[in-house]
Every structure is written in structure tokens, then in C-alpha cells.
Amino acid sequence: MYDLPRTTFGGMQHITYADQNHNQLWDDTLMMTVMPLAKIGKLLNRPHYVEEAKRQFLLHIQYLYDPQTGLFFHGWQFDDSASGGVGHNFARARWARGNSWMTIAIPDFIELLDLPPNDGLRMYLVSVLQAQCQTLRALQTPEGTWRTLLDVSEAEGSYQEASATAGFAYGLLKAVRKRYIAKDYTNVAFQAVKAVLQRINQDGELMDVSFGTNMGRDLKHYLDIERTSMPYGQAMAIMALVEFIRVFV
Incomplete structure (x- = not known):
């Protein structure tokens, strides 16, 4: 709260084990720091x-x-040499797992704080979530997944990624249950859950999870990240399946 390095305007700087990431905002931070x-x-x-x-x-x-798409860029770099919040969104990557942190965090945050329907912050967050979900529905693959760069095709190297798919499934299911988004998103989430189940191996590991992903300076950075099984992938799959059981069982 008090000792974490801050960006321009007091944002929580996203620190990783490899770098301080000076004056950078990452969408990961909302899930990993702000929710706690x-x-x-x-x-x-x-x-x-x-x-x-x-x-x-x-x-x-x-x-x-990104108001043009309803999605989120992975990060923002404030320019130390300028004033007024000048900076850039690095590669302008609309990265799937980063977007899924938002789909998870917004419903969880509203519920945690028990924000009433007429609360201004709740109404704003719900509108942001609704815009994102509208685009996510359009970008879902026929297999029920989402690609690691949401708006880049598989032909261009953007592979189907399981942790983001699990995160979107959880967020969509919960948002429908809490009536933040329309009920017809249930089928979008259901297709995502089926895709997640198909990627769990005989040892119970969720496969096709992209490895830890630092901020990319170009889109190729994201396409080159290898897929494996990761603890956060396991956690996101568990969240999705628990929410699925809560809704359907």
C-alpha cells in the first residue's frame, strides 16, 4: 500500500522478479495486487x-x-520526459490472459465491495465489462477458445490459449449469474468450459497454457511464448469449473 513503487498519477507499478518495470501499468496488477x-x-x-x-x-x-475494441492493452508506459500522462501502450497487444484478468476481476470486485446497483463505480465497471464481453463473443474460436492475441489470427501465429479461455469462462459465468451481463452469454461460457475440459490431461493438468509473459515491445513477443502447464492455469481452470458447477449443478 505505502511502499510499492508508483507510476505517474499514483498507479501501482507492476514489479516482476526480473524487473522493476519503471513507470509501467499492467493489467495483471488488478488481479495480483489491487484485488488483494x-x-x-x-x-x-x-x-x-x-x-x-x-x-x-x-x-x-x-x-x-481500448474504446475502439472494448478490449484491454497489456500495458502502459508513462514517458518520464513529458507531463500530462503522455506515454504509449507498448505493442498495443490485446493479450488474452491479461484481458481475462479483467473479466475475472471486475465481477469479483463488485461482489467483494457489495456495490449497489445505483453505485456510480459499479455502473461504470459493468459498462466496461459489457463492452469487453461483446467483443469476446465475436472473437471466440469455433473450438470455444480464445487466441493468445485476441484479434490476431491463427494463420498469423496467434495460438489458442487455455488459461485465458478458463478465465473468460469464469468471468462470463459469474457475470451472468450476478446479472452484470445478458443471459445469452451463458452459451459462450459453456463452450469455453468444454474447451478447457478437453485440454486437461490424464494427470489433471491444464495444457496449452502460455508461459509467464513479460511486457512485449512487439506482437511477435507474445506469439513466441511457449505453451505448457502452469500453476495459474490450474487455478483458472478450477475457478471456471467451480463456477460452472455453481451455475449448472
Whole structure:
């Protein structure tokens, strides 16, 4: 809360084991840092933690949301030599797993804070989620998956990626259950769950999960990431399947 390096305008800088990522915003941060901050604020009765989490959601959406597509760019770099929030979105990558963090985090955040239907932040977050889901439906593959770069074709090297597919399945199912999005998204999520199940091997591992992905300076960076099984892929598959059971069983 207090010691984490901040970007211009107070964004939470996304630090990885390999780099400080100076003055960078990543969509990963909302899931990995901001959601835990909000939970700690609720648990320990520290409302200023919750308010900071709200601010971080707004700030990250401000710089990462692409209004032309309804999707999110992976990151934003503030320009240290300029003022007024000047910077760039790196490769302008609409990366699937990063987008799925948003599809997960928005419904979870609204539920965690128990924001009422007439709350301004809730209405804003729901509108952002609805725009994203509309595009996700259009970009879902016939197999029920999504590609690692959502708007890049398989012919161009954008492979089908399982962790994002699981994350989208969870977020869509929960958003339908909570009535944040229309009920007709249920089938989109159902197709995604089937695709996830088809990629779980005999040892219970979710395969076709892209390896840890740092910020890419070009789109090729994302296409070159290898697929394997990863702990976060397991977690996202479990989340999707638990939500599926909650809705359908």
C-alpha cells in the first residue's frame, strides 16, 4: 500500500522478479495486487485500502482500455520526459490472459465491495465489462477458445490459449449469474468450459497454457511464448469449473 513503487498519477507499478518495470501499468496488477488490497481492506476494516483499490481500477482502465475494441492493452508506459500522462501502450497487444484478468476481476470486485446497483463505480465497471464481453463473443474460436492475441489470427501465429479461455469462462459465468451481463452469454461460457475440459490431461493438468509473459515491445513477443502447464492455469481452470458447477449443478 505505502511502499510499492508508483507510476505517474499514483498507479501501482507492476514489479516482476526480473524487473522493476519503471513507470509501467499492467493489467495483471488488478488481479495480483489491487484485488488483494481490497480484500485486506475489508478484512481489517481499513476503508482507505478499499478506496485506493477503487482508484487503481479507474486508473488502470483509463490507460489500458481500448474504446475502439472494448478490449484491454497489456500495458502502459508513462514517458518520464513529458507531463500530462503522455506515454504509449507498448505493442498495443490485446493479450488474452491479461484481458481475462479483467473479466475475472471486475465481477469479483463488485461482489467483494457489495456495490449497489445505483453505485456510480459499479455502473461504470459493468459498462466496461459489457463492452469487453461483446467483443469476446465475436472473437471466440469455433473450438470455444480464445487466441493468445485476441484479434490476431491463427494463420498469423496467434495460438489458442487455455488459461485465458478458463478465465473468460469464469468471468462470463459469474457475470451472468450476478446479472452484470445478458443471459445469452451463458452459451459462450459453456463452450469455453468444454474447451478447457478437453485440454486437461490424464494427470489433471491444464495444457496449452502460455508461459509467464513479460511486457512485449512487439506482437511477435507474445506469439513466441511457449505453451505448457502452469500453476495459474490450474487455478483458472478450477475457478471456471467451480463456477460452472455453481451455475449448472
